[in-house]
Amino acid sequence: MEINKQIVNTKEPYSYTKLQEDIKKLKGKYPFLQVETIGESVQKRQIQSIRIGTGANEVMYSSSIHANEYITTTVLMKFIEDFCEAYTKEIDIFEHNPKMIFNASSIYIVPMLNPDGVDLVTGNVKEGTEDYNHYKEIADQFSSISFPSGWKANYNGVDLNLQFPARWNEAREIKFSQGFNKPAPRDFVGFGPLTEPEALAIYNFTLMHNFRLILAYHTQGEVIFWQYANFMPQDSEEIGKIFSMVSGYTLSTTPYESANAGLKDWFIQQYNRPGYTIEAGLGTNPLPMSQFDKIYSDNIGILVLGSII
Numbered sequence: 001m002e003i004n005k006q007i008v009n010t011k012e013p014y015s016y017t018k019l020q021e022d023i024k025k026l027k028g029k030y031p032f033l034q035v036e037t038i039g040e041s042v043q044k045r046q047i048q049s050i051r052i053g054t055g056a057n058e059v060m061y062s063s064s065i066h067a068n069e070y071i072t073t074t075v076l077m078k079f080i081e082d083f084c085e086a087y088t089k090e091i092d093i094f095e096h097n098p099k100m101i102f103n104a105s106s107i108y109i110v111p112m113l114n115p116d117g118v119d120l121v122t123g124n125v126k127e128g129t130e131d132y133n134h135y136k137e138i139a140d141q142f143s144s145i146s147f148p149s150g151w152k153a154n155y156n157g158v159d160l161n162l163q164f165p166a167r168w169n170e171a172r173e174i175k176f177s178q179g180f181n182k183p184a185p186r187d188f189v190g191f192g193p194l195t196e197p198e199a200l201a202i203y204n205f206t207l208m209h210n211f212r213l214i215l216a217y218h219t220q221g222e223v224i225f226w227q228y229a230n231f232m233p234q235d236s237e238e239i240g241k242i243f244s245m246v247s248g249y250t251l252s253t254t255p256y257e258s259a260n261a262g263l264k265d266w267f268i269q270q271y272n273r274p275g276y277t278i279e280a281g282l283g284t285n286p287l288p289m290s291q292f293d294k295i296y297s298d299n300i301g302i303l304v305l306g307s308i309i
């Protein structure tokens with residue numbers, strides 16, 4: 001048995017099936033991980049949370065809410081594996097003691113919020129199938145967006161990061177005026193907030209916890225967004241500055257047209273606590289896996305400090 005073999009492959013995009021396999025393997029190797037299904041996608045794929053730690057300080061990291069930003073799933077899966085390895089071998093991770101973090105905090109990681117969309121963009125929905133044609137019919141209405149690589153939405157053509165009850169009507173107005181007034185590869189807010197099961201799953205999951213902070217992983221831009229409306233959660237800007245320093249990413253105010261109805265927007269509104277959208281990497285989505293190493297090394301500080309800050 002190869003004890004030191006890594007489970008997470010950072011060279012290949014995650015499909016939903018591969019993610020399920022790797023979550024099982026990680027749980028098998030590191031039984032102290034707590035895996036839980038928090039909901040299902042439109043097409044009944046499971047959405048999981050993997051919890052590291054048993055401490056009272058709860059935080060949540062999520063990724064791949066946008067389909068063509070799937071490299072973020074690998075970032076969080078790699079973090080889980082590296083943390084577990086450091087914990088088991090009793091070596092520091094980003095100069096912090098993993099045992100101390102494990103006992104003080106509970107890091108809830110939701111690595112793939114939009115499994116249906118990820119499978120489309122990563123080529124796991126075969127051309128000619130009924131599902132493929134369903135996506136294609138929606139995409140054909142928006143011919144300037146490349147297909148399937150430009151797909152960010154879920155199966156219903158709803159942009160899951162425009163589904164949260166935080167100025168949802170403003171988001172609707174802005175996006176409708178831009179032509180996204182029906183199911184689309186991106187930027188369609190849906191027919192109401194929380195109509196989509198994936199958005200509802202993370203919404204309910206959040207309400208069942210007491211998160212001190214959340215990180216919502218996206219690509220791209222090497223930017224960290226920390227604000228929502230006029231909320232100024234305590235420590236939020238300070239923490240953002242620290243994240244900016246350890247990652248080299250720019251700490252920025254949210255641009256007006258995308259300042260509504262996102263997961264972090266709703267979290268800040270609901271709790272007045274720090275929530276961050278992190279736009280990892282640089283280039284055109286989907287970012288190539290060749291960017292993984294840089295993205296990961298830029299973000300490891302945020303991932304570690306986010307759990308104890």
Ligand SMILES: [Zn+2]
Pocket residue numbers: 066069161217218219
């Ligand atoms: Zn995104």
